[in-house]
Amino acid sequence: MTGPVVSIEGLSIDYVVGAGRFRAVSDVSLTIEQGQVVGIVGETGCGKSTLAQAIPRLLPEPPATIGGGSIEFQGVDLVQVPKWKMPLIRGTGISMIFQEPLNSLNPAFRIYDQIAEAVRIRRARESGDRVADDRAPPPFDYARGPAPEAGDALLRPLVPAGAAAAVHRRRIGRDERLHADVLEYLRLVRINDPETILGLYPHELSGGMRQRVMIAMALSERPALLIADEPTSALDVTIQAQVLTLMKELIEEVRTSILFISHDLGVIAETADVLGVMYAGKLVEFGPVGEVFEHPRHPYTKALLRAAPTRYKADGPLTSIAGSVPNLARPPTGCRFHPRCPLAQPVCSAEPAPPLRAAAGRADHRSACHFADDVGRIP
Amino acid sequence: MASSTATPSPPARARGAAVSALRSVATLWRVLRANPLTLVGFVLVVLIGLGALVMVVAPHLLTSYDPRQLTGDYSTAPSWRHPLGTDTAGYDIAAETLYALPLDLAIAFAIAGGAMLGGGALGLVAGYWDRPGSVGGALSVVILRITDIFLAFPSLILALAIAVSLGRGVWQLIVAILVTWWPYYTRLVRGETLAVKHLPYVTAARAAGVTEGRIVLRHVLRNVLEPVVVYFTLDIGTVLVTLSTIGFVGLGPGYPQTAEWGAMISFYQIGGLITAYPWTVFGPGMAIFVTVLAFSLLGDGLRDVLDPRSRRVLAGTGTAGATTAAPPAPQAPPPAEGVGPEPGAPHPAPGGIG
DSSP: OOSOSEEEEEEEEEEEETTEEEEEEEEEEEEEOTTOEEEEEOOTTSSHHHHHHHTTTOSOTTTEEEEEEEEEETTEETTTSOGGGGGGTBTTTEEEEOSOTTTSSOTTSOHHHHHHHHHHHHHHHHHHHSOOOTTSOOSSOOSOOOOOOOOSGGGSOSSOSTHHHHHHHHHTOSOHHHHHHHHHHHHHTTBSSHHHHHTSOGGGSOHHHHHHHHHHHHHHTOOSEEEEESTTTTSOHHHHHHHHHHHHHHHHHHOOEEEEEOSOHHHHHHHOSEEEEEETTEEEEEEEHHHHHHSOOSHHHHHHHHHSOOGGGOSSOOOOOSSOOOOTTSOOSSSTTGGGOTTOOHHHHHSOOOOOEEETTEEEEEEOOTTGGGGGGOO | OGGGGSOOOHHHHHHHHHHHHHHHHHHHHHHHHHOHHHHHHHHHHHHHHHHHHHHHHOGGGTOSSOTTOOOSOOSOOSOSSSTTOBOTTOOBHHHHHHHHHHHHHHHHHHHHHHHHHHHHHHHHHHHHSOOTTSHHHHHHHHHHHHHHHHHHSOHHHHHHHHHHHHOSSHHHHHHHHHHHHHHHHHHHHHHHHHHHHTSHHHHHHHHTTOOHHHIIIIIIHHHHHHHHHHHHHHHHHHHHHHHHHHHHTTOSSOTTTSOOHHHHHHHHHHTTHHHHOTHHHHHHHHHHHHHHHHHHHHHHHHHHHHOHHHHHHHHTOOOOSTTSSSOSOTTSOOOOOOBOOOTTOSSOOOSOOO
């Protein structure tokens, strides 16, 4: 298609706390192409979520301030857009899935109302720039997933037909077209018996179901960019697997651009096309997932990969990275990783790390290390 | 499954509405039955409300006397002719007490309602737009400092002072108390707003492209409303006591031209009637006591009813047995679990998640 969906140039984000000021994200540049899934990994506190929330300008400003750089989205620099105009970009332009599915749905509204609000927002905007025509195909036609087949009698609708069904429909609103649209998105996220779910409050759903509803909400706005900020970390492991399977299937169906934030390398390996590794607010490596996994070109990436538990090395202690993420109020001199780096040389503490540089022969695989070529020799 | 979205026919719809209304009443009854004190409060409030309505529409159903009618019986004890007795001037105390009911209730609702709307709106603004250094932050500071100034005065003294300067009358009384009453709502709503606005669902709504005004009026307000409505209900009683106090010291609507409970008690007491004819104060005194008690009990129960999380528990429709074939009530479906298993999906759905 035509150019990247988002291109971030030299973005820095500072937090001003009291008299102190520290840089949570410093000088990050990355692009997300049309239909691409970009994964960002890193330890807790390395600026992943700050970056994710900075793109749709959701960070509370203050204490956060944008220290520099640009976020180009569909030809507009979001850093320059006044805050009151941002709601026009959020939702239909950039939508988000959060890590707390338990609290991300408003407890006072039924599921129908929450999704209907998102659908209404999209409809209002679609009718703004083109003639409202119900028969015109939508820009992305991914809501047409097949309805799940209820093979099991236990999974059949709990709401009976007849008068009780009429009551149920009354409870959840009158607009039949809106109703159909909302149902379609609930089916898209593989919720069985969506008719029943519509009338429930969030507290009546389990965490996994709530996260599905969140995903349905985000997708119902047909965003150009979907940001998933650790969508599975708050869920327990079996539900994580289900939601991840769903995400993977949806990525296939939806083909929208996705920025997928996670601290789980396995999740990224399964979902992303491109991987970015962040450390202490800096993007230290960026490249195709397979390439980064096979031939990491930054010692931190290598350490992360070694620390990931796999079933092939089930015996023996788990590997960890020595030391901890530096305090960003007083970052180390030079390369921020050098106190924990096995390759550290005097130059690493004296000079700042180089900007992202491409590997020889691989223009799309870049890393910020003085000794990128030596990373392969770390045991 | 998809065909179930078809529009129901108009008769089905009307029937559905009737069934729906019945169900709401049934739920309300279950909640009340499980909480006897709330039931008492509810019944009393309903009776008081109906009584006030009857006194406005057809007062002669409840009392055969006009409050300003000289019955010719002076200072008689309670009897069948005069259920609460008469005073020295020959007025029927039951008639006066009943005629004062709609007036006292209306004044109390006007004051508490006005304070809730005005003070609440200020609190919402002050709580939601409170970032230092912005226009909203400056406005918030101004609102809060004015609130502090009003809170620094003892509210009864301030209300009395205003009532004195405005003179006697219903509207004067309302204004006098309202001026001292709104800051509590501002404080309450601001506090709740501050807590709610940082919750993830507000950020999620913002991320979905909901505009700030709509977030405040829909997402924040709806979640702030619950404690405010409870406070309002409890507050009716407090307002009633305050306005009776002001009436008692002789600054309410002028008695004996306009009957008002506080003024009545004062009149009987100052005249020395309370020692010679103790039943004179019983009517208005009990009226104040019962009304305040009713709204207090209802307010306590309301807190539980308004919260969707506790409503079901109170109603006794537990969510146990969610997977049985026959749900306990179609209107209150159990937590729907289950995941659509894709053909050949690696994770066949278990019975439920979480």
